[in-house]
Amino acid sequence: MTSKKRILVIDDEPDMTLMVRLNLEKTGRFEVREENNAVNAYQAARDFKPDVILLDVMMPDMDGGEVLFELKKDPTLKKVPVIFITATVLQEEVGAKGGTIAGHPFIPKPFKMSNLLIMIEDALKVATEGPAK
């Protein structure tokens, strides 16, 4: 039995992180930690050592881009896949942008859990096997 994958969810909205956590934990395959303060996000990542980070874009104090910059500076974290969760772009634009923000995949709110799960699985696969040729 493989150990549960750790997912760190960073979003300033506690109910948002709660829902993501509950839905992911429900699958029995993930251990989820919520972080609602972007300023603490880096420390949380260092402590929790996540396999995938779900990162909101627009947050008070510090936005998703700055958090990403912090994470990438840390050699132990820079390879952890990040999936942006955002309310600022439309589904139609995802295709146009190649589905990435700064090279990271993103999913627009609101989303179907099934879609998020697919993205997490893909991210985990890329992390372990390297990007698809």
Next chain:
Amino acid sequence: MQGNPINLLLVDPSDREACQVVVSLAQSPVAQFDLTRIKDLKAVRRHVETSRTDIVLLDLPAQEGREMLAVLQTAAPSIPIVVLTDRGDEAAALEAVREGAQDYFDKSKVNADTLAHGLHYAIERKRAEEALQRSQAFYHSLVESLPQSIFRKDLDGRFTFGNGRFCAEMNKTPNEIVGNTDFDFFPKELAEKYRADDQRVIESGKLFDVVEKHITPAGDTLYVQVIKSPVYSTSRELIGTQGIFWDVTEKYRAEEELRRVNADLAFKEAELLKTLSALKDSHEDLIQAQLHLIQAEKMESVGRLAAGVAHEVKNPLAIISMGLEYLDENCQIGKNENDVFRAMSEAVARADSIIRGLVDFSADRRLDVASHSLNAMIQRALLLVKHELTSGHVTTDIDLSPDLPQIRLDPTKIQQVFVNLFMNAIHAMSTGGVLRVRTRLKPIHGDEAPGITDRFKPGQPAVVTEVDDTGSGIPPEKLAKVWDPFFTTKGTGHGTGLGLTVTRKIVELHGGAIAISNRLEGGARVTLLLHPDREISP
């Protein structure tokens, strides 16, 4: 005979007694005569000038008789003169009558009664002659003094009379006119017209009254008022025509000028009304444009507001959505709960779609163009609405021309256009139907869509896509409004009213045009026109 005595002047210079028959007139029962005899011929003139004299009886030798006749006709032309002659002097008597005497009597043959009668009749005849002369003078002066030209013709059109003015007008003497016809004075065509007018009067027996153009023999053009009427003899037999005409050139020209001025006025009034109407229209247009501007500004601010709000709304929507997903799979639920979850999920989806519409509406309109196949875009959009087609019982009739050229387009945006159009068509067929999509490359006529000639030249080829539905069509009064933001024919909760607005914006950004119409056979048709192989500046 009754009445006043007749004052009879006997001119008899002889020394003998007055002729017996004259003397015996005093006893005549025919009339009462008051006889005065003058022997001195020189006194005659004075007598007739100073004393009332009803008749003069001359008993003179032939030569003196003639001289006296002349004197009396000069001094008192209205006094009748009767001549007494001697036996056998008939010739002299007739000569006297020719020169103005009323009658003559042979002294040897006449008796008192005959002479009395003769004298009496002479007086009456003289009076009748004078009355006739006065009457003739009256009518002559009437005909000659009127400022009108008057003429008469016989049934063959020959002039029988022309008054002085007519003669002057014709520049002819009466003798030169009488006996001739219009053909002797006027060009053939004009003479024929006059003859035809005369014939009309002769045949109808009615007045002919007209204003006509008249060319004088001198070549001047006049307008004359002409009245022609039939002429009858005393036995009521039609014997010809008469006409009277006068120059109304001045009046005619004034009337013509008045007509011209009136027509001009009417024309100017019409022009004025037209201008007024155009002014009203442009005022209307201005108001419309103003309203549009206000509306557009409102929409823009609504859009900006919506985009801001959308972000805030998406988070709670995401939470609700995920919450529902979580509960759906973790609760022991019955049918009611299932219905509640379904309704809530659908509500979230609907709210999400409204938010997307609002964001779309206010979104940045930059295009990301590349050369693509339009048919492929349509096929992809059809795939995206496959679920709606099936659940709406809508079948498809797809007729895509294989010969379409590539088009420079933004695939995401154009796909959005077709998804919008297909969704609208499906929603228009609530009980099912056929979605027909057809593409063709064909030349533009110029009437396919409003404002199309701004973007396409007539005759220029365009890629034309027709999207038809078999629904109930769009009420004609709403056809023009379908492009307005927030206009929707769908019930509350089924449309944002932004789909077609966004669609048109996208098409116009591609330099294309779009129109919507009702099909004769029922349902609506959206016609989409795009430029083949054309650079579209982003």
